[in-house]
Amino acid sequence: MILALSGVRKSYTTAEGLIEILKGVDLQVASGESVALTGESGSGKSTLLHLAACLDRADSGSIVMNGRDIRQLNENECAHYRRTQVGLVFQQFNLIPSLTVAANISFHAKLADRFDPAWEMELIGKLGLRDYISRYPEQLSGGQQQRVAIGRTLAARPPLILADEPTGNLDEQTGDRVLDLMVSLSRTARSALLLVTHSARLAGGLDRIVVLRGGKIVE
Numbered sequence: 001m002i003l004a005l006s007g008v009r010k011s012y013t014t015a016e017g018l019i020e021i022l023k024g025v026d027l028q029v030a031s032g033e034s035v036a037l038t039g040e041s042g043s044g045k046s047t048l049l050h051l052a053a054c055l056d057r058a059d060s061g062s063i064v065m066n067g068r069d070i071r072q073l074n075e076n077e078c079a080h081y082r083r084t085q086v087g088l089v090f091q092q093f094n095l096i097p098s099l100t101v102a103a104n105i106s107f108h109a110k111l112a113d114r115f116d117p118a119w120e121m122e123l124i125g126k127l128g129l130r131d132y133i134s135r136y137p138e139q140l141s142g143g144q145q146q147r148v149a150i151g152r153t154l155a156a157r158p159p160l161i162l163a164d165e166p167t168g169n170l171d172e173q174t175g176d177r178v179l180d181l182m183v184s185l186s187r188t189a190r191s192a193l194l195l196v197t198h199s200a201r202l203a204g205g206l207d208r209i210v211v212l213r214g215g216k217i218v219e
C-alpha cells in the first residue's frame with residue numbers, strides 16, 4: 001500500500017461556525033494503482049487531496065504514505081515529502097515564469113534527484129511539446145501549459161500523483177485529451193494516481209472509482 005488514510009477528519013471554522021467536511025475518511029491506494037475520486041461539488045475532494053499532499057493538516061486520523069504518517073511531519077519534512085514523494089497537478093499550473101519549458105519540466109526531477117534525460121525526452125515527445133521547449137510559459141496556450149505542468153510532475157516519477165482535475169480554463173476536448181495523456185503516462189512511470197474528476201468516462205478508465213459522500217468514502 002502506498003497511501004493509507006484512516007479515520008481522517010477535517011473541519012473548517014467559518015463565519016457560520018464550525019463545518020465538518022471530512023468525517024472519518026478511510027481510503028487506501030496500492031502502489032501503481034489509479035483511483036478516481038468523485039463526489040458532489042463541496043463534498044471535500046480538494047480538501048482530501050490537500051491533506052494527502054501535506055499542504056494542510058487533518059484534525060485527526062492517520063495519513064500513511066510509504067509507511068510514514070505524514071501527520072507527524074514538521075514544516076521542513078512536509079516540504080521534503082512534497083519534493084520527493086508526491087507529484088501535484090492542480091488547477092493552477094504554477095509554472096516558473098523565468099524558466100523555459102525544458103527547464104520547468106526538469107526542475108522537480110532535479111530537486112528530487114531523479115533527473116533522467118532519456119525519460120524527459122520521451123515525455124516531451126509524448127506530450128507534444130518538442131516544438132516549445134525553448135519557450136517561456138507566458139508564450140504558451142493554457143492546454144500547452146497544462147501539458148508542461150504534467151511533464152514536470154511525471155519527470156520526477158513520484159511514487160504518488162495527486163491530481164485535481166485541472167480543467168478550469170480549458171475547453172472540454174482539450175482538457176480530456178491532456179488528462180488521458182496524464183493517466184497513460186502515470187502508468188508508464190508506474191506512479192500511483194489519485195485523480196479528482198467529474199468525468200465518468202475518464203473515471204471509468206482508471207483501476208477503481210471511489211465516491212466521497214457525507215464526509216466519508218463510499219465505494
Ligand SMILES: Nc1ncnc2c1ncn2[C@@H]1O[C@H](COP(=O)(O)OP(=O)(O)OP(=O)(O)O)[C@@H](O)[C@H]1O
Pocket residue numbers: 012013014021039040041042043044045046047048
Ligand atoms: N479554507 C477553508 N475555509 C473554510 N471552508 C472551506 C475552506 N476550504 C474549503 N472549504 C469548504 O469545504 C467544503 C469542501 O471544499 P472542497 O474544495 O474540498 O470540495 P470539492 O469536493 O473539491 O468541491 P469541487 O468539486 O466544487 O471542487 C466546501 O463547502 C468549502 O466551502
